[in-house]
Amino acid sequence: MGLSLHISIVPVILMVVSLQVWLPLGCLQEERAALLQLKDSLNYPNGTSLPSWTKGDAHCCYWESVECSYTGRVTELYLGGVRNGELRDWYLNASLFLPFQELITLYLADNQMAGWVENKGVYQPFKMNKLEHLDLGYNRLNNSILSYLDWFSSLKTLDISYNRLEGLIDLKECPSNLEALYLSGKNITKVVALGGPTNLSALYLNNITAYGSSFQTLLQSLGAFPNLTTLGLGDNDLRGRILGDAFLNLKNLELLDLSYNTLNSSNIFQTIRIMTSLKTLRLWDCSLNGQLPTGLCDLNHLEDLDISYNDLSGFLPPCLANLTSLQQLDLSSNHLKIPMSLSPLYNL
Numbered sequence: 001m002g003l004s005l006h007i008s009i010v011p012v013i014l015m016v017v018s019l020q021v022w023l024p025l026g027c028l029q030e031e032r033a034a035l036l037q038l039k040d041s042l043n044y045p046n047g048t049s050l051p052s053w054t055k056g057d058a059h060c061c062y063w064e065s066v067e068c069s070y071t072g073r074v075t076e077l078y079l080g081g082v083r084n085g086e087l088r089d090w091y092l093n094a095s096l097f098l099p100f101q102e103l104i105t106l107y108l109a110d111n112q113m114a115g116w117v118e119n120k121g122v123y124q125p126f127k128m129n130k131l132e133h134l135d136l137g138y139n140r141l142n143n144s145i146l147s148y149l150d151w152f153s154s155l156k157t158l159d160i161s162y163n164r165l166e167g168l169i170d171l172k173e174c175p176s177n178l179e180a181l182y183l184s185g186k187n188i189t190k191v192v193a194l195g196g197p198t199n200l201s202a203l204y205l206n207n208i209t210a211y212g213s214s215f216q217t218l219l220q221s222l223g224a225f226p227n228l229t230t231l232g233l234g235d236n237d238l239r240g241r242i243l244g245d246a247f248l249n250l251k252n253l254e255l256l257d258l259s260y261n262t263l264n265s266s267n268i269f270q271t272i273r274i275m276t277s278l279k280t281l282r283l284w285d286c287s288l289n290g291q292l293p294t295g296l297c298d299l300n301h302l303e304d305l306d307i308s309y310n311d312l313s314g315f316l317p318p319c320l321a322n323l324t325s326l327q328q329l330d331l332s333s334n335h336l337k338i339p340m341s342l343s344p345l346y347n348l
Contacts (some may be wrong), residue, residue: 202230
């Protein structure tokens with residue numbers, strides 16, 4: 001009897017221990033207080049967002065948009081689009097984040113943010129040394145936001161797309177270990193990275209409003225990032241051969257997105273053919289016409305090719321059979337024909 005009771009209790013004990021190991025212990029008082037202050041700031045002067053964040057609830061690790069470690073420290077805050085759209089510009093008091101010493105991910109996109117109020121009422125340097133992912137996209141920030149990037153020494157991903165940045169973008173304050181940068185949707189003419197994130201591997205410059213020689217200058221500035229493996233240049237009204245020599249130093253690219261541009265001639269492949277490391281190439285809706293050139297066959301590491309919604313015609317070049325790594329192929333909305341020698345492409 002005693003043995004039976006002992007055996008039945010063991011699983012219960014193990015379950016309790018397991019819960020104690022994996023469930024947050026309950027957030028720190030100072031972090032809970034900071035979250036409530038952040039809620040008040042996001043709702044100023046009369047917003048109603050985050051109703052579940054209440055003073056009477058001590059378990060802030062279970063609040064919406066909050067993630068914690070098993071020790072009860074706040075590690076992720078997903079606050080994109082929280083501020084009510086009818087409210088005016090929001091100036092964030094940066095000192096509200098001082099208690100979050102273990103914060104890794106912070107999403108503040110689409111909140112009408114127009115700037116930072118630095119260390120209001122606080123007399124210690126503001127740093128978020130653990131933060132790795134910061135999303136400030138779709139706000140109202142101008143170039144001054146760039147001077148604050150040295151607050152985030154461990155930052156790996158930064159999204160400042162669709163703000164009010166313009167002209168020359170100087171990334172000298174960006175952390176040296178930044179890996180991915182989203183700069184889409186601005187009137188940017190040049191990107192400078194002297195002393196900045198020279199190891200940047202992913203850069204997104206979609207929907208930039210610079211034209212002609214200004215965009216050519218922007219493309220030339222990409223030479224500051226020789227380690228790029230991902231480059232997004234979609235929806236930029238690129239025309240004809242404007243790409244030119246801008247890509248000569250980008251031989252490590254694995255993903256190139258030029259979709260929704262007016263490239264017209266399929267001669268673009270003569271420029272792209274030097275990027276023999278490419279694995280993904282997106283050229284949908286680029287007004288490409290004529291036949292596919294054999295230069296495409298030089299991309300022998302290609303895994304994903306999208307040339308849909310163009311005006312390409314004729315037979316696919318037989319040398320495409322040599323692209324043995326190809327896994328995804330989208331030729332839809334063209335006038336292309338597949339010769340019998342390429343019949344295995346039907347299976348992609």
